[in-house]
Amino acid sequence: MSTVSGARIRSNRAGVTAKAETLISALPWLERFHGATVVIKYGGHAMTDEALRHSFAEDVVFLRYAGLRPVIVHGGGPQINAALAANGIESTFTAGLRVTTPEAMEVVRMVLTGQVQRDVVGLINRHGPFAVGMSGEDANLFTAERKLALVDGRAVDIGQVGEIVEVQVGAVRALLDDGRVPVVSSIARGDDGEVYNVNADTAAAALAVALDATKLVVLTDVEGLYADWPASDDVVDSLTTDELAALLPELSAGMLPKMEACLHAVRGGVPQAHVLDGRVLHSLLLEIFTDEGIGTMVLPGHPGGPVLEDATWAGNGSTV
Ligand SMILES: Nc1ncnc2c1ncn2[C@@H]1O[C@H](COP(=O)(O)OP(=O)(O)O)[C@@H](O)[C@H]1O
Ligand SMILES: CC(=O)N[C@@H](CCC(=O)OP(=O)(O)O)C(=O)O
Numbered sequence: 001m002s003t004v005s006g007a008r009i010r011s012n013r014a015g016v017t018a019k020a021e022t023l024i025s026a027l028p029w030l031e032r033f034h035g036a037t038v039v040i041k042y043g044g045h046a047m048t049d050e051a052l053r054h055s056f057a058e059d060v061v062f063l064r065y066a067g068l069r070p071v072i073v074h075g076g077g078p079q080i081n082a083a084l085a086a087n088g089i090e091s092t093f094t095a096g097l098r099v100t101t102p103e104a105m106e107v108v109r110m111v112l113t114g115q116v117q118r119d120v121v122g123l124i125n126r127h128g129p130f131a132v133g134m135s136g137e138d139a140n141l142f143t144a145e146r147k148l149a150l151v152d153g154r155a156v157d158i159g160q161v162g163e164i165v166e167v168q169v170g171a172v173r174a175l176l177d178d179g180r181v182p183v184v185s186s187i188a189r190g191d192d193g194e195v196y197n198v199n200a201d202t203a204a205a206a207l208a209v210a211l212d213a214t215k216l217v218v219l220t221d222v223e224g225l226y227a228d229w230p231a232s233d234d235v236v237d238s239l240t241t242d243e244l245a246a247l248l249p250e251l252s253a254g255m256l257p258k259m260e261a262c263l264h265a266v267r268g269g270v271p272q273a274h275v276l277d278g279r280v281l282h283s284l285l286l287e288i289f290t291d292e293g294i295g296t297m298v299l300p301g302h303p304g305g306p307v308l309e310d311a312t313w314a315g316n317g318s319t320v
Contacts, residue, residue: 026289033288034067036214037176039270041204041261042120044075045221046278053123056219059284060181061128068288069176071211072124072131072183073204076116077254083111095149096256100159100197108197109135112185121183130181136188136203137195139171144188144196162188162196164203167210205261209268216265217287218258219278224296225259235296241266242301262298273298 040060047053063070080098084091084107092099100108117133124131136142144162148155175182186203188196201218208216224235229252239247244263251259262273276283276295286292 029289030066033214035069037069037071037211038063038215038217038288039071039073039204039208039211039213040284041201041216041218042072042074043200043218043220043278044077044079044116046219047074047116047120048078049279052279052281054127055281056278056284057123057127059282060124061130062285063288064128064130064179064181066289070181071172071176071207071213072120072181073186073200073207074112074116074120074183075186075200076112077200079116080108080111083107083115093253094156094158095151096253097147097149097158097161097199098197100161102160105160105195105197109187109195112187117183117185124181124183130179131183132175132180133183133185134171134175135185136198140166140168140189141171141184142167142186142188142198142203142206144190144198145192146190146194146196160194160196162190162198164188164198164206167206169207169210172207172211199257199261201257201261202264205265205268205270205273208265208270208273213265213270214272215288216262216270216273217284218261218273218275219283220254220258220275221277221279222255223277224275224294225255229255237293238297238299240299240301244298245301259298266298266300271300 042056060070060072081091084104087107089104089107091104113135121131121133134141142164143166144164147158147161147163149158172182184203184207186198186200188198190196204218205216223233226232227234227236241263244259248256248259248263258275262275265273274287274295274297276287280286280294283294286294
């Protein structure tokens with residue numbers, strides 16, 4: 001046998017060993033998260049690049065085959081913006097929430113449940129036949145009341161924007177027990193007969209609390225929470241709920257509902273919430289199965305301490 005072919009065999013062996021080591025290094029996490037429910041918020045900005053969309057879908061299917069119970073709550077802000085613009089409907093945001101007129105609500109509902117949710121379901125099912133779409137209206141998953149935004153201490157009307165007051169998780173649990181991956185749109189019904197537009201970060205947190213999830217993961221288009229945005233891009237590695245609560249009044253734009261969602265999820269009993277960079281290939285797998293330490297992690301301020309009393313998160317106790 002020649003030296004050249006011998007060298008090739010040796011280097012292949014080294015490659016195979018490295019692959020086996022990579023697989024084995026995931027063992028502690030596979031043990032820890034087997035059977036765990038993980039709620040993943042898939043942001044509208046994280047779903048624009050084709051390679052990243054497939055990497056997301058592969059990660060979700062991988063999690064499912066690895067024995068976790070992933071639940072997706074999808075966003076669609078940029079897709080709604082495009083549809084509103086195409087229909088000549090103006091749109092503005094107040095405190096990170098879309099001011100939603102009845103005319104805009106029709107477009108929001110159509111885009112989220114009829115377009116984005118279908119896309120996400122189709123994407124996942126190309127890699128494994130698990131995804132089933134649901135609107136928050138289905139089986140009364142989300143019940144909401146009209147939400148007012150706080151601007152400089154004043155309550156401001158922002159239209160048909162909902163604050164979730166009840167979560168009935170029966171249908172989601174049934175899908176999970178059947179081995180499915182629920183893909184949920186953040187639309188809610190109201191007892192008043194209205195349909196409400198709920199921020200998808202907020203909806204994901206309410207669902208994570210109601211499902212007693214092990215983790216909430218929020219995928220977005222930045223590396224995590226920037227400490228001094230936009231002046232610097234230093235990412236906050238981890239912070240407690242108490243530290244986050246103190247920081248909230250300083251946060252702006254899209255990060256405000258995201259970090260509020262992480263705060264409420266962890267205060268509502270979810271052990272960890274993460275904001276991850278959806279622009280990194282396989283960021284979900286890296287977060288769950290390695291100690292890469294990507295993104296920003298929120299942990300309880302007082303482990304074992306009291307849970308925040310907040311009517312918005314009543315979903316915690318009102319499960320079916
Ligand atoms: N402190 C901050 N750290 C990181 N991003 C911030 C911060 N404050 C505001 N942002 C903005 O929030 C955006 C993420 O929110 P959003 O656009 O709603 O994303 P998504 O569609 O993923 O929900 C970032 O792209 C960034 O422009
Ligand atoms: C009330 C409110 O703001 N609702 C959001 C719902 C979609 C969403 O949250 O999408 P992203 O996660 O991609 O931002 C909206 O209308 O844009």
